[in-house]
Amino acid sequence: MYARRLACAAALLSMPLLTSAQDLTLVLPTFSDLKGKATETVDITLGGWPLRMVSELIDDHDAESAAVKRAIGGLKSVQIRSYEFASNVDCPTADLARLRSQLSSPPWSPVVQSRSAAGNKNVDIYLAMDNHAVRGAAIIACEPREFTILNIVGQVDLDQVAALRSAFTPGHVHPGAPAEQGD
Helix, strand or coil, rough: HHHHHHHHHHHHHHHHHHHHHCCCCCCCCHHHHHHHHEEEEEEEEEEEHHHHHHHHHHCCCCCHHHHHHHHCCCCCCCCEEEECCCCCCHHHHHHHHHHHHCCCCCCCCEEEEEECCCCCCCCEEEEEECEEEEEEEEEEEEECCCEEEEEEEEECHHHHHHHHHHCCCCCCCCCCCCCCCCC
């Protein structure tokens, strides 16, 4: 009986640790007003199981595929909401306030906050750190004709993210790749 009570007490005491690890996944608004005005919409939500499936399906025999596999290997979830508009649209200030309130407490820390003088271009980047390791990233970017939110939860290696970015940038020549020939 004592062991059972001790086990229950230990489980209850560890609950805050377990829930704090899951708190990195943001609760994103539906953005129904933005969706109705958008000419292009991206709405991606991937949890642990789909990310593991994608990782298993990647053939890592070439350097780029191996880099992608390593980059997504430690991820627990990815959320992307991105909208493009034909004309200027105001940022959803109430929704942004709710998002920023989720990012206002530890382990989240703002690392970039950029505001244009006109107030129509705003970028916020937040990182969730744990023992000098990035465990989550959130980006909120709002421009007159584009609005994007990215939330990544899991082990994020910033060097791998930078390598992926350069590997998939148009015009980047990959080492060992044959040069493209014009028509």
